Amino acid sequence: MISQPLLERIIREAGDIALTYFRDLKHLNVDKKSPRDFVTAADVAVEKFLQTKLSENYPQYGFWGEESGQSENQTNRWIVDPIDGTHSFSRGQYYWSISVALEIDGEIVFGAVYAPALDDYYCATKDEGAWRNGKPISVSDLDELGDAMIGTGFACLRSYLEQNNLERFCRIAQLTTGQRRLGSAAVDICLVADGQLDAFWEQELNLYDVAAGALIAKEAGATVTDFQGNAGIFPKQILVTNGKIFNQLLPLM
Ligand code: 2AM
Numbered sequence: 001m002i003s004q005p006l007l008e009r010i011i012r013e014a015g016d017i018a019l020t021y022f023r024d025l026k027h028l029n030v031d032k033k034s035p036r037d038f039v040t041a042a043d044v045a046v047e048k049f050l051q052t053k054l055s056e057n058y059p060q061y062g063f064w065g066e067e068s069g070q071s072e073n074q075t076n077r078w079i080v081d082p083i084d085g086t087h088s089f090s091r092g093q094y095y096w097s098i099s100v101a102l103e104i105d106g107e108i109v110f111g112a113v114y115a116p117a118l119d120d121y122y123c124a125t126k127d128e129g130a131w132r133n134g135k136p137i138s139v140s141d142l143d144e145l146g147d148a149m150i151g152t153g154f155a156c157l158r159s160y161l162e163q164n165n166l167e168r169f170c171r172i173a174q175l176t177t178g179q180r181r182l183g184s185a186a187v188d189i190c191l192v193a194d195g196q197l198d199a200f201w202e203q204e205l206n207l208y209d210v211a212a213g214a215l216i217a218k219e220a221g222a223t224v225t226d227f228q229g230n231a232g233i234f235p236k237q238i239l240v241t242n243g244k245i246f247n248q249l250l251p252l253m
């Protein structure tokens with residue numbers, strides 16, 4: 001059993017830690033894990049804080065964090081991205097987030113995505129709904145792809161993959177009214193949940209980027225599938241829609 005208010009307090013406190021670094025970027029220590037993959041002192045500090053607090057309060061669950069890897073118990077576990085959108089964070093932009101999901105027996109049952117610079121706290125529990133800052137959220141009603149505003153990202157380009165997202169983006173962008181590329185997959189997915197975007201797709205992500213957001217989106221009425229339309233959380237090919245434009249967008253993937 002988990003306590004939502006306790007988790008919100010812990011995750012908001014983690015956000016305050018991130019913000020202390022964010023307000024002093026001139027002194028931020030930025031390293032590269034690979035040529036285009038950043039890690040900062042803030043990522044490490046936030047993850048350490050979350051790991052400590054979550055294992056103190058919930059010793060029965062294991063931990064998997066982007067920066068520190070996996071603890072022993074991985075059957076039931078917290079899945080944490082301390083900062084999703086590190087590049088944006090390191091440049092002083094506002095779209096980055098802390099992503100925390102709880103997986104029990106292979107299923108995500110709780111997800112929270114907190115964007116501290118926007119002070120938006122999104123969360124969901126399985127079968128109980130999704131909220132932004134305590135208010136219930138739901139996907140948009142828009143049902144014409146031509147009128148839609150759609151988000152994507154290009155994590156794939158940083159890995160120098162041949163199968164990149166550029167051709168797909170050019171094709172789909174011409175068929176919609178608005179496109180956004182905001183830099184944090186976790187936030188992007190929550191924007192679909194909240195009706196601020198009508199759909200989002202990206203490829204070559206990791207489970208810790210999308211686990212929490214996917215539950216929030218599903219609980220807000222979104223479809224969450226791979227590029228073939230199979231329901232589920234597939235970080236290497238994730239398509240999140242408001243449901244109403246799903247059939248128009250899927251064949252274009
Ligand atoms: P991160 O900031 O936690 O690394 C934006 O397109 C998304 O891509 C973000 O969720 C970002 O997560 C992720 N990302 C950034 N660099 C990446 C890389 N080299 N490989 C895979 N995903 C990456």
Ligand code: CA
Nearest residue numbers: 066081083084
């Ligand atoms: Ca990260």
